[in-house]
Amino acid sequence: MNATEVETVYREHGHSVLRRARRMLRSEEDARDVLQDVFLDIFKNPTRFEARSSIATYLYAATTHACLNRIRDGRTRTRIVTVETAGRSAQAPARGETTALAAEILAGLTDEEAQLAVYLYCDELTHDEIAELFGWSRRHIGNLATRLRQRVMERVA
Amino acid sequence: MIWSHVSELAVDRLLAGELHAADAAAVRDHASTCATCRTRLDDAVATQREFAAERPRLGLPVPLARRRKLGRSVAIVVPLVAVAAAALLVLLPRDRAVVAHDEVRTKGTSIVGFFVAHGDQMRRGGVRESVMPGDRIQIVTTTLQPTWFAAISDDASGTRSVYVEPTKLDVGRDRPAPLAIELDATLGDETVTALFCPTAFELDAIDLDALPEGCSVDRFTLVKVPK
Numbered sequence: 507m508n509a510t511e512v513e514t515v516y517r518e519h520g521h522s523v524l525r526r527a528r529r530m531l532r533s534e535e536d537a538r539d540v541l542q543d544v545f546l547d548i549f550k551n552p553t554r555f556e557a558r559s560s561i562a563t564y565l566y567a568a569t570t571h572a573c574l575n576r577i578r579d580g581r582t583r584t585r586i587v588t589v590e591t592a593g594r595s596a597q598a599p600a601r602g603e604t605t606a607l608a609a610e611i612l613a614g615l616t617d618e619e620a621q622l623a624v625y626l627y628c629d630e631l632t633h634d635e636i637a638e639l640f641g642w643s644r645r646h647i648g649n650l651a652t653r654l655r656q657r658v659m660e661r662v663a
Numbered sequence: 664m665i666w667s668h669v670s671e672l673a674v675d676r677l678l679a680g681e682l683h684a685a686d687a688a689a690v691r692d693h694a695s696t697c698a699t700c701r702t703r704l705d706d707a708v709a710t711q712r713e714f715a716a717e718r719p720r721l722g723l724p725v726p727l728a729r730r731r732k733l734g735r736s737v738a739i740v741v742p743l744v745a746v747a748a749a750a751l752l753v754l755l756p757r758d759r760a761v762v763a764h765d766e767v768r769t770k771g772t773s774i775v776g777f778f779v780a781h782g783d784q785m786r787r788g789g790v791r792e793s794v795m796p797g798d799r800i801q802i803v804t805t806t807l808q809p810t811w812f813a814a815i816s817d818d819a820s821g822t823r824s825v826y827v828e829p830t831k832l833d834v835g836r837d838r839p840a841p842l843a844i845e846l847d848a849t850l851g852d853e854t855v856t857a858l859f860c861p862t863a864f865e866l867d868a869i870d871l872d873a874l875p876e877g878c879s880v881d882r883f884t885l886v887k888v889p890k
Contacts, residue, residue: 513721529671562672
């Protein structure tokens, strides 16, 4: 895949990457960085991209991975938590704390667990959709989801 | 398909044209009766339109063939964006001049600056900054209005290179270019010229001595010394 072909994919599908990154990172600047990073990675590692049948599915997973890496970086995590805490109201006093807890839990998970947690709890994807994103069986996703729930509950407790 | 809500992934696949006709129709039908999914779909369509209208350029490394044509070998390396951003927080008092530019600048509202990464250390570049082969340069731009930007370099041997292909910039202060440049072994003065234009342009079509209407340039010079 050459630069022109990557540019074409970028122009046609970049909007979905940008939207997802905005939603996950709540920062226009960080989202734009992720947008660049995702497509630069395709340019550098075209075989990973070309092997996938669904462009949307690949970009969704790649964007999630890139955003999680930033969220799990301490500075970005702190910024997101700070934004949430500063924005809390009397009607939602616990939101900042909840976000902080969620961010800390994410930081303690493996890459795959963190992605699974986002797909399950934030995106509310079906197990079929998650299975396609990971390239695993639906049954395996079910088992992982059970283990993830246990781990999360242990950390919350 | 049966949903409580249409997922973000399903929306992406719908807009990408990857859903079968029946599934696409089911998504649209569901969205027409569900406020949450209607909002999700509308937001996705709005972002798609915004992106298409903006037509942002992707800052991929300059193709090797083009650099050869221009007669110079430089390496475009991993982005130093994060490092530069961190350095900015430490180095930049917010009320000081933004960049140290040392050359003639045509009238305009955009300026260029740079950081130098030498080994593990990063510093803000100044007037006729001394650099060494292998140092990495992170170009940063400050613009007061959205503009298109490109950067080229002329080294002491008279060789011209493209450091940044034409890219759209949003308004912002000290925004790092997508990629850093690793300096080659050619010693002497190297002038980096930043070109800003209000609309998209092709570098090959630009004459720096007769700039198109609305375009401006800003320059800095590196003095490359032996290690």
